[in-house]
Amino acid sequence: MLNDIGTIYNFTYEIYVKPEDGMWGDLSNGTWRGMIGEVKREERDFCINVMAFTMEQFHVVDFSVPYTVDGFAVMLRNPLPPPRWWSIVFPLSWDTWVVLLIFVLLLPLPLYLLIKAHEESKASLSRMYLEVVRIILRQDAVQLSSAASVRIFSGTWWLAAMVLFISYTGNLVAYITVPAKPQMLTTVEQLVETDIIPMVPDYGTVAPAFLMASEDRTLRILGKKLLLISAESYQDGFDLLEEGRYAFLDGAEYLRYTAIMHRVTNVYFLKETFFPPSISWIFPKYTAWKHKFDLYLQRFVESGLIDFWKKWLTEDVRKKMNLTESKVDAQQGPRPLNLDDLKSIFFVYLVGILVVVVAGVLEL
Template sequence: MVEEMARAFWFTLTYDEIPPDGAWGEFTNGTWRGMVGLVYRRERSFTINNFGINRERFGAVDFSFLYATDGYSFTLRTPPPLPRWLSLIYPFQWTVWTALLATILLMAPLFAIVVGREIPYHQRSTATLTNTSKKLKKIGRCIMKGTFPACLKHIVYNHSIISTMIYECETRKLAEAMQKMLSNVQKATERTMWLAALVISTSYMGNLIAFITVPAQAQKLRTLSQLAESDHGIHMLEYGDYVPGALRTSKDPILKALGDKIEMVYSYDDGIDGMLRNTHALLEGSMYLRYLLTDRKIKNIYYLEEELFSNYIGWLFPKGTAWKYKMDKALHSFTEMGLVSHWYQETMDDFRRSKGLQGRGDEGHDQRMRTLNMQDLQGHFMALGIGFLVSLGVFLLEKVLHQCT
């Protein structure tokens, strides 16, 4: 942006990347330090760093047109992917697995009862049937000989024959009706179970393919409250920024808890080292933090979704600078045309490529297409082995029970 202004307004630039005292812009003991102090004492014409506006700075220097917003971000190390062999159980939550197990334990014996049940209508013992047959033969012989008194005697004393014949007839009809009803129940049960198995297996296979293709990630911290409740400490570089003091004196319990966790470091190497050891989060301005970590080629990190103290940012000029309005007009035009965000993203993409990083958002784990390996399949072989062991145990149990009976 400033290079475009230099070409348009015909001026040259001399940069100072770091102020002599190495500070950012803190008001200490009645004196402004860092870049704000240089502009306040008119030792520099202006500064183009990202300064958020607040009451103290607004009273000491003039702000340009506020062309963007920036805040403070926390960066943490990305948790390593979960073991791939566990992908076998990832497709369903534990509540679903529990429900499936309970359904199998309940339906297996029920299905066996429904499918295997038949209504035998001739369950009387063989001796009973043989005895009845003999009595019928005696009555038949009496009728053939013409000895009707003897026939009447046999019928009177063996009236159970008649009841037996009636029982046979009625039982047969009832058995046929019951068998037909159970056959319909059996068919309905089988079709329902097959349909449920089809839906469950299809859902499982679809999710399983997804989890094998993209390894499951461990749970990340997403909010400020989660960070405040976690075991992570917070590192921030000591350069005179207002953020640590503002957090420690905040009335908000979450912000105060974050402030109490802050440990000031005196080099970014110490802050990055704590982040990579997964013991601390690194706190810094969002835009500069992305530049810093890209410059160090740091991967496998992520940014907390919530930011702190999001603020409008602009350039700083000494009070009463006569030509500031020209800069304001140019900054306003750049912002309205979308050039500010475009140039920022273009610059960061070029910077990433110069560091050998691939495009945007390369900080996370590599999620590109890959071939399957033994880590992906070992869970399936473990399940197969467990199934064989269970089958062997059931087989041996059946053999023992059969020998005992």
């Protein structure tokens, strides 16, 4: 944008990467610091940055027409995949397992009472438990009784068990051959319910004040949990992020850019952002030629060049740094099963052997 406007108006420029105090721009002890302070005192002609502005800033500097909308985003480390030896339980949810266990424990009792009501002398409660489990495992069914009520009861359970067995085995094949995706957070509400600590660099950003003053309870909780870290080194923050117990909070565009420059790839962003402000260039108050910049900034927005440039620059920087965006849900092609895929089966078998040993000792 600056190159094109400079060519149109025939001016050159010198870029300062950051202000001398390293701050974005806040009021401290009656003095404006950071980029806002330097522009206000006309130490700089104008400022280009992805920065949300407040009403206090609006009174001391001028802002151009907005050229994009940005918001505060939260970056987290990609979650670790669930252990593969749990693959044997993944096909059914935990509440389904609980309901199935309740059925297995309770069904033998009414079945036993029905058979006893017809004076079947061979009936026993332990045998009814074996018959219920036999049906779940799709073993050959035996005739428990010739009574119609017993046959209807057994047939209904056989039908339900067949659906459960087919559903389980079908999902089991999928979970063994394709690793389960790790659970990723998507909203701020989910984030505050975890033990993850959000952190933000202490360079005068308005995020802590916005969060603490928010009328939204979730955002206020996020603000109370917020950890301020040194603004001198983003690398320290990314090192904490790698531990998995911290989350990085900052402006979405700036955070993405900083992550690229620090070669951080094993991360993802919450889909939900908050406080989406309009982003503008910053000029000294009552700058006479601000409208000249407004004209072309508006044209850049209307033509779609802003979005094109952001996408192109991001891809260009990644390409030059030989970086690829990490994808935790990348699909794998066909492959042979290995021991890691089937270790849950051996674990179950080992548990069965231990139960046999205990039962054998008790029988002595």
